[in-house]
Amino acid sequence: MWHQAKAPDLAEMEDMAHAMLALLPEDFRKLCAGVIIRVDDFPTDEVLEEMQAETEFDLLGLFQGVGLPFQSQDNTGQLPNMIWLYRRPILDYWAEHDDTLGHIVRHVLIHEIGHHFGLSDDDMEAIEAGVAD
Template identity: 40%
Template sequence: MARFHHPPTLEDIVELAEQAFSAIPKELRDLVRGAAIVVEEVADEETAQAVGLESPWALTGLYRGTPLTQKSVLDVPAEPDSITLYREPILLEWIETGEDLFRLVRNVLIHEIAHHFGFSDDDIERLERDGG
């Protein structure tokens, strides 16, 4: 994996997210097909507050859309599903934890994909804690 000698750019995070997405089993990738993966610098205050956080710096990723568990073939989608990764909070966590940046990006991406499947944050934390 690449070692960075400068702060990773938006493009660097996009590349890591693409690599992480490619490493996900094909069956899961197919189920997430159509969901856009976007990288932004940092969430705005309104977005952070909407998900119950006091600061946008605590938000590393966000799934927007209707989870598969709530979709119907009869529904007309209002907007496409998307997964947003927030570069600056990811880099802050990277610096604070020393975690490998690829692994960190992959974990955020997988966390947000889990929301696509209808998992709550509590469900995801329980799975991570119990080892799956």
């Protein structure tokens, strides 16, 4: 019932992101091995500055690391690749649009994974179109 509905907390949204990842094509998921997915309420001030965001609500997600096309055996001591989903901006976007929360989380996740792979926007749209709701 609507009067019992609540926004997911950080852990619930991270669970949702992992559930959405499980729905993606297997070959796509295999290439994500080792990528860590985390959820935080907002990006850090450093990320906002680096991305030249005007407000903390401007970023729904972020890929941090070295994408597959740029990785080499010589990269030692680097941090693991991470995908950040930002809960509050995602919830704000959800409140203003007709998409389901799961659809938005999946869209952001695919987009950020796409950065890991070095995919074009068209490639990411094709992957998203191939995932059943």
